[in-house]
Amino acid sequence: MQISFEKCGDKSQLGPSFNLEQWCSEWLNSSGINILTPVFDEAGKLSIKQTMSLRGKNRLRKQRLDIALYDETGAIHVIKDHLLSENEESTIVDMATVPSDFKIAAVYINHGNHAYAKIRFDEASIQWFTKNLSNVKDAGSRASIWRYFWYLVMDVQMTSLKYAEFVVNNLPNEPVEQTINVALMNLRTLIANYIPAAKKVEHQAKIFKILLELLQKSDDSIPKTAIVDQLFSFISDSAQLEQCKQWMEAGEISFSESKIALSKSQRYTILYKLFQSSSAFTKDQKVEMMEKLMSEDKTDVAVNHRHMCMAALPEAEVKAQVWAEIIDVNSKNSIYV
Secondary structure: OHHHHHHHOOHHHHOOOOOHHHHHHHHOOOOOOEEEEEEEOOOOOEEEEEEEOOOOOOOOOOOEEEEEEEOOOOOEEEEEEEEOOOOOOEEEOOOOOOOOOOOOOEEEEEEOOOOOOEEOOOHHHHHHHHHHHHHOOOHHHHHHHHHHHHHHHHOOOOOHHHHHHHHHHHHHHOOOHHHHHHHHHHHHHHHHHOOOHHHHHHHHHHHHHHHHHHHHOOOOOOOHHHHHHHHHHHOOOHHHHHHHHHHHHHOEEEOOOOEEEOOHHHHHHHHHHHHHOOOOOOHHHHHHHHHHHHOOOOOHHHHHHHHHHHHOOOOHHHHHHHHHHHHOOOOOOOOOO
């Protein structure tokens, strides 16, 4: 272990008081993650409170982190190498480097992601990031804040409706495909499991509209394929369903000034949504659309989607037939045997 530390760089960087046994005790021989929260007192002084999660053999841990301060315009000032204590819950942040005319609108206390911890936010920062995350220019910091806001929901520190507001405000201005994909995946989970039932359709409709607006932009930096992949998860009413049906049949999403070709998988996703709908189309209409769309596709992908669509119908006998086809060990045609 000592050799590994020496190979990682100048040993003097560890400091003259570095104790390997103590470090192992703090990090390798303990479990549980620390929670870091920024706290401003009445005089505006900033400190970081270190607490422990409910799980594991927790303890306070010494580690360094960089703190990003943002003003109303998104201008950033970074306080480098703040040292957390392994003995004291609260450590005061040295603000000596902050310009006197710099007015703090928000703080992110793990700039660069050097610290291993769950990150919390003060109320003013939550409000500012909810409205202005796009003003944070660093893509890594934005992605981290997206993630930590989701953790706030998971840890019952933020309401589902507040997180939905955060997504609605910031998704239209987020250019990174991976961040968009994760945000929409989390939002689907939120709508399915956390949003009050009376609010689900409203929020699905909002996201569907936002994604359509993004697809119509001429900006080449917008990851349109990723957005189309997620779009159909937020269909909320019969009008949107009918619109998607037309796109499926045409093989493209058409706008007044542009078109986006749909892949086979995307068209099959729309078909599945049509089969899931309870009243927009009859069973015969749904089957007719499926046969027309899959008539020339002899692949296993088509077989899988056919089973999914038929299993989405409410009739018990249809579900039983699909189940029999899937598990029939005597059938040489079964792709599951």
